Amino acid sequence: xxxxxxxxxxxxxxxxxxxxxxxxxLAPALYNLYLDGWMPEHFSIIGTGRTQLSDDQFREKLLExxxxxxxxxxxxxxxxxxxSKNIYYQVSDLKDAKTYHELGARIESxxxxxxxxADLIYYxxxxxxxFPIIADNIAKKCPKEGMDRTRIVIEKPFGHDLESAxxxxxxxxxxxxxxxxxxxxxxxxxxxVQNIMAFRFANALLEPIWNRNYIDHVQISVTEQLGVEDRxxxxxxAGAMRDMVQNHILQLLCLIAMEPPINLDADEIRxxxxxxxxxxxxxxxxxxxxxxxxxxxxxxWIEGKEVPGYREEPEVNPESNxxxxxxxxxxxxxxxxxxxxxxxxxxxxxxxxxxxxxxxFKNIPHSIFPPExxxxxxxxxxxxxIQPEMSIRLxxxxxxxxxxxxxxxxxxxFDYSGTYHGKPPEAYETLLLDTMMGDQTxxxxxxxxxxxxxxxxxxxxxxxxxxxxxxxxxPAGSWGPENAEALIAQDGFHWFTLPVNGKHG
Ligand code: BG6
Numbered sequence: 001x002x003x004x005x006x007x008x009x010x011x012x013x014x015x016x017x018x019x020x021x022x023x024x025x026l027a028p029a030l031y032n033l034y035l036d037g038w039m040p041e042h043f044s045i046i047g048t049g050r051t052q053l054s055d056d057q058f059r060e061k062l063l064e065x066x067x068x069x070x071x072x073x074x075x076x077x078x079x080x081x082x083x084s085k086n087i088y089y090q091v092s093d094l095k096d097a098k099t100y101h102e103l104g105a106r107i108e109s110x111x112x113x114x115x116x117x118a119d120l121i122y123y124x125x126x127x128x129x130x131f132p133i134i135a136d137n138i139a140k141k142c143p144k145e146g147m148d149r150t151r152i153v154i155e156k157p158f159g160h161d162l163e164s165a166x167x168x169x170x171x172x173x174x175x176x177x178x179x180x181x182x183x184x185x186x187x188x189x190x191x192x193v194q195n196i197m198a199f200r201f202a203n204a205l206l207e208p209i210w211n212r213n214y215i216d217h218v219q220i221s222v223t224e225q226l227g228v229e230d231r232x233x234x235x236x237x238a239g240a241m242r243d244m245v246q247n248h249i250l251q252l253l254c255l256i257a258m259e260p261p262i263n264l265d266a267d268e269i270r271x272x273x274x275x276x277x278x279x280x281x282x283x284x285x286x287x288x289x290x291x292x293x294x295x296x297x298x299x300x301w302i303e304g305k306e307v308p309g310y311r312e313e314p315e316v317n318p319e320s321n322x323x324x325x326x327x328x329x330x331x332x333x334x335x336x337x338x339x340x341x342x343x344x345x346x347x348x349x350x351x352x353x354x355x356x357x358x359x360x361f362k363n364i365p366h367s368i369f370p371p372e373x374x375x376x377x378x379x380x381x382x383x384x385x386i387q388p389e390m391s392i393r394l395x396x397x398x399x400x401x402x403x404x405x406x407x408x409x410x411x412x413x414f415d416y417s418g419t420y421h422g423k424p425p426e427a428y429e430t431l432l433l434d435t436m437m438g439d440q441t442x443x444x445x446x447x448x449x450x451x452x453x454x455x456x457x458x459x460x461x462x463x464x465x466x467x468x469x470x471x472x473x474x475p476a477g478s479w480g481p482e483n484a485e486a487l488i489a490q491d492g493f494h495w496f497t498l499p500v501n502g503k504h505g
Contacts (some may be wrong), residue, residue, distance in 0.1 A: 136171075215361055277454075397410075
């Protein structure tokens with residue numbers, strides 16, 4: 001985990017420099033790190049892409065992204081003038097050795113100018129089929145003695161299935177040491193997600209009740225109002241399980257279910273996270289029918305606007321069998337969690353955009369209150385709201401003021417916006433700084449990625465081998481397919497939602 005040190009001089013090379021990620025996320029993140037004083041004294045950012053652009057044109061493009069997406073608002077002219085001097089652009093063909101020789105020469109020229117060696121961060125914001133090509137070329141063509149100062153950052157998707165993830169790991173590990181490979185899962189960088197560990201392990205109160213004796217079930221719900229937008233080409237080959245469950249949602253589950261680590265070392269924490277994945281119950285073909293639900297959105301309405309069904313989206317197969325919704329009931333087979341269900345759900349074009357983890361505690365063993373006292377009986381719940389509301393809520397029963405004894409659920413709330421001023425850093429700020437600092441805590445280790453694939457492969461196989469006859473099975477703007485309600489209702493629970501902008505949806 002980060003200290004207050006500053007990173008070493010750094011050359012930051014973004015493959016896919018003209019892409020969406022660089023524009024929306026990476027440039028605003030680097031700029032905010034600069035504003036907050038986290039960038040090293042000497043740094044360069046080189047964007048690469050096929051488009052012919054001058055340095056100035058590239059800077060303009062990044063500035064547009066910063067002006068639109070930076071948490072600190074539009075860039076200030078004087079700050080931008082200094083920051084942008086460190087940005088360069090190189091037209092590149094990723095398959096051509098010349099690209100890498102040119103990059104190598106640039107790196108050497110910056111180092112000569114600074115009179116010191118730099119850490120080299122290669123950020124692969126490109127389609128996954130380029131990962132091995134780039135990795136190979138970096139190793140062969142970039143300055144040899146720079147290899148031990150090199151880090152490679154890999155965006156998701158990391159593999160398409162277990163086999164391809166293993167092959168990619170093998171390939172990367174044949175070139176780089178595991179300590180040089182940074183597999184991004186941007187959920188791990190979110191402020192509220194990082195706080196799950198702080199909240200669990202910095203408070204003595206929770207650990208004694210954080211187990212099967214007190215916890216009834218856990219829900220992790222990551223719902224989105226957005227559809228696939230212009231990403232149909234990618235999404236139709238992926239689906240909700242690959243896009244969200246294999247990575248983000250399983251990582252959230254790991255943070256909730258992990259054992260206390262003995263310290264904050266990156267590998268200690270990653271060991272505890274991977275232990276969870278390894279303890280998770282495997283599905284046999286029969287169990288999948290009762291434990292996993294898939295859905296695909298049809299035509300519907302989002303916030304009063306009519307939207308087409310998934311099969312009508314650009315670059316999507318009109319007979320697509322791809323799921324845009326997934327709900328799964330998992331179990332973690334260990335002493336702490338035996339028989340406690342973990343319900344996960346995620347989907348596109350749902351009623352609300354909200355990422356919420358709800359831990360529901362068991363009911364009281366004996367009630368001293370007459371039935372009429374409990375108007376709205378609600379078992380205790382601890383709710384981590386990751387976004388859009390950033391809060392932690394403990395839901396308790398309390399006496400409603402009045403002369404009679406009537407109980408009502410009330411929330412004890414820790415709300416970021418009421419407690420702290422200013423917007424917290426974006427996930428990419430944290431993750432880029434960690435990469436510069438060489439801290440891998442919030443990145444996926446090879447065994448984690450593989451364990452997550454291994455867990456979901458039986459579900460993917462079952463779904464891919466049998467076309468869904470009911471697709472589309474939920475209208476855009478709803479809460480997903482009815483079967484997802486049944487998945488949790490059959491155990492006597494219901495999906496928990498927090499009101500967004502005062503509405504429950
Ligand atoms: C990405 C997925 O990893 O996460 C997208 O590919 C999804 O499909 C996005 O929309 C959600 O991230 P966030 O930070 O907006 O919740």
